[in-house]
Amino acid sequence: MTLALDLGLDLAFGALILATALAAVAGQGLFRAVVFFITYGLLLALVWARLGAYDVALAEGVIGAGLTGVLLLMAQGRLRRADALADPPARGKLAAALAGASVTAALVWAWFTLPLPQRIDLDAPMAASGVENPVTAVLLNFRAWDTLLESIVLLAALVGLWMLARDAEWRAPLGPGFHARAGGVLSVFGRLLPPVGLIYGVWLVWAGADQTGGAFQGGTVLAAVILVAMMAGLARAPRVGAPAWHAALAFGPGVFLLAGIAMIAVGGGFLTLPPEFAKPVTVTIEAALTLSIAVTLALLVVGPPEQQNGGGT
Amino acid sequence: MPEGLADIATIVLTGIGLVFFLAGTVGLIRFPDVFSRLHALTKADNLGLGFIVLGAGFQADDWTQLAKLGLIWALALLAAGTVAQLVARAALRQEGRE
Numbered sequence: 001m002t003l004a005l006d007l008g009l010d011l012a013f014g015a016l017i018l019a020t021a022l023a024a025v026a027g028q029g030l031f032r033a034v035v036f037f038i039t040y041g042l043l044l045a046l047v048w049a050r051l052g053a054y055d056v057a058l059a060e061g062v063i064g065a066g067l068t069g070v071l072l073l074m075a076q077g078r079l080r081r082a083d084a085l086a087d088p089p090a091r092g093k094l095a096a097a098l099a100g101a102s103v104t105a106a107l108v109w110a111w112f113t114l115p116l117p118q119r120i121d122l123d124a125p126m127a128a129s130g131v132e133n134p135v136t137a138v139l140l141n142f143r144a145w146d147t148l149l150e151s152i153v154l155l156a157a158l159v160g161l162w163m164l165a166r167d168a169e170w171r172a173p174l175g176p177g178f179h180a181r182a183g184g185v186l187s188v189f190g191r192l193l194p195p196v197g198l199i200y201g202v203w204l205v206w207a208g209a210d211q212t213g214g215a216f217q218g219g220t221v222l223a224a225v226i227l228v229a230m231m232a233g234l235a236r237a238p239r240v241g242a243p244a245w246h247a248a249l250a251f252g253p254g255v256f257l258l259a260g261i262a263m264i265a266v267g268g269g270f271l272t273l274p275p276e277f278a279k280p281v282t283v284t285i286e287a288a289l290t291l292s293i294a295v296t297l298a299l300l301v302v303g304p305p306e307q308q309n310g311g312g313t
Numbered sequence: 314m315p316e317g318l319a320d321i322a323t324i325v326l327t328g329i330g331l332v333f334f335l336a337g338t339v340g341l342i343r344f345p346d347v348f349s350r351l352h353a354l355t356k357a358d359n360l361g362l363g364f365i366v367l368g369a370g371f372q373a374d375d376w377t378q379l380a381k382l383g384l385i386w387a388l389a390l391l392a393a394g395t396v397a398q399l400v401a402r403a404a405l406r407q408e409g410r411e
Contacts, residue, residue, distance in 0.1 A: 185398040192391060196384075 013050070017043050025100070028087055030079065034072040041065025054212040055135040058204075062220040070227075070301050077176065078303065130278030132210035139214065140282045144271040148260065151253045151289055154296045158249070162240055165304040173237045175302035180233040190232020197225035205290045209279070215286045219293030226298035237302055245295060252292025256285050319371045326368030333361030347404040355397040359390050 020043060024036035041064040048057035079085050122134055129137035139147045180186040205218035229235040238245045259281055260271040268274045273281055340353020366386040373379045 185395050189391065189395040193388075196388065 010050070013043060013047050017047065025097075030076050030085060030087075031073075034069065034076055037072065038065050038069035041069065055133070055214065055217075058212060058217045062217055062224075067220050067223065067297055067301070074176075074301055074303055078306075081176070128275040128278065129282075130273070130275065130280075131282055133208060133212070133214070136208050136214055136282070136286070140285055141273050141278060144256075144260070144273075144285075147289075148253065148256050148271065151256060151292065154293065154300075155249060155253060158296050158300055161300060162304050165240070165306075169305045169307050171239060172305040172307055173239050174299060174305050175230075175237045176306050178231045178233065178237070180231065182233070187232045187234070190228050190234050193228050194225045194234075197221055197228070201225065201290075201294070205286055208286065209283060215289040215293055219290045220297055222290065222294035223297035223301070226294060227301055230298075230302065238299075240305060245299070248291055248295040249299075250292070252285075252289035255288035259285050323368045323371045326364050326371070328368075330361045330364030330368060333357045333364060337361060348401060351397045351401055355393050358393055362386055362389050 017040060020036050020040040024033050024040055027033070041060060045057045045061035045065060048054075048060055076085075122137075125142065126132075126134060126137055129141045131137050131141075180190065201218045201221035203218075204213040204221060205215055206213075208214035208218065226235065230237055263272055263274070263277075263281070264270055266274060266277065334357065337354050337357025340357065341350050344350045344353055363386055366382045370379050370382050373382065
């Protein structure tokens with residue numbers, strides 16, 4: 001009975017994911033496509049949770065569906081303001097479909113040809129990692145190089161985005177300009193949500209050492225807090241070059257690099273955490289990374305500086 | 314299989330919640346304009362989620378889980394209410410009524 005229910009649920013999820021994916025890429029209208037993309041991400045997060053991969057589920061939910069969705073919506077708004085919302089010509093779509101189908105075919109081929117990975121025994125390395133959550137141990141200890149470079153890539157993405165600004169708009173505040181009526185629903189929402197979001201974001205990072213959570217998930221929640229505060233008119237979008245914001249952007253990668261170098265001095269190697277320091281160093285890097293991830297992601301969504309003519313609501 | 318009152322309460326309450334979601338979805342698809350669709354969606358969603366949270370609450374092990382479920386409902390209410398207002402305002406503006 002439960003087995004049949006489980007199978008039915010899995011089949012329903014599979015069908016829904018395929019349907020939303022298809023609806024996102026086929027058919028007309030950018031806004032519709034983005035909405036289906038977000039729905040697709042949320043369904044995917046549910047499936048990851050059903051598979052017991054709670055860290056991945058959380059990351060997919062907040063970053064894959066939430067943050068990427070908002071990024072796409074902001075891009076759609078920008079295109080609308082620039083009167084450039086027309087659907088691409090059918091020929092471009094065909095090329096994209098071919099490219100997508102080739103990637104899918106390559107993945108299917110890889111799935112069937114590559115050997116199944118050996119189950120790695122993590123017990124001994126986990127004991128030396130100083131944390132309980134294997135995902136956190138992998139991200140910040142065993143494969144710290146990858147995470148360090150990821151945090152720098154995020155920064156590079158933001159710099160690349162700012163380079164898209166027009167010369168005339170370079171000194172304008174970042175983003176399309178957010179307007180909220182004083183005392184309206186949005187400004188009330190902007191006052192109610194941030195305290196809850198702050199606690200939840202910080203808790204996600206802190207709990208990430210031993211349970212589900214981590215710097216990326218917590219940082220994204222904090223990015224949402226920054227965005228809600230800006231949209232509600234509680235915080236003003238900074239200009240490019242605001243020193244405090246720049247410091248916040250560079251803080252995480254900076255602390256990460258310095259911690260890596262410090263590990264050479266205490267006898268490990270670059271980014272090799274000796275067991276006796278593993279826990280404090282991991283938590284320090286995570287805390288610093290969280291701040292930078294939060295600010296970087298928020299500013300990515302806000303977008304390049306734009307001459308403000310009453311765009312957003 | 315249902316064992317005891319808690320399970321029966323969960324099934325009944327979650328079932329009621331699902332009916333609200335179904336009604337909300339039908340309203341979203343069938344109602345003629347943005348405002349009535351919003352009305353169907355937010356009312357039904359809030360009540361539907363409320364009943365589902367109540368139903369799930371009967372399966373909670375301790376009060377912290379109950380509190381988390383309650384918080385989820387409260388946050389969803391807050392977000393749904395705010396978003397409904399914003400969507401309605403945007404629709405009004407588009408119609409040039411504001």
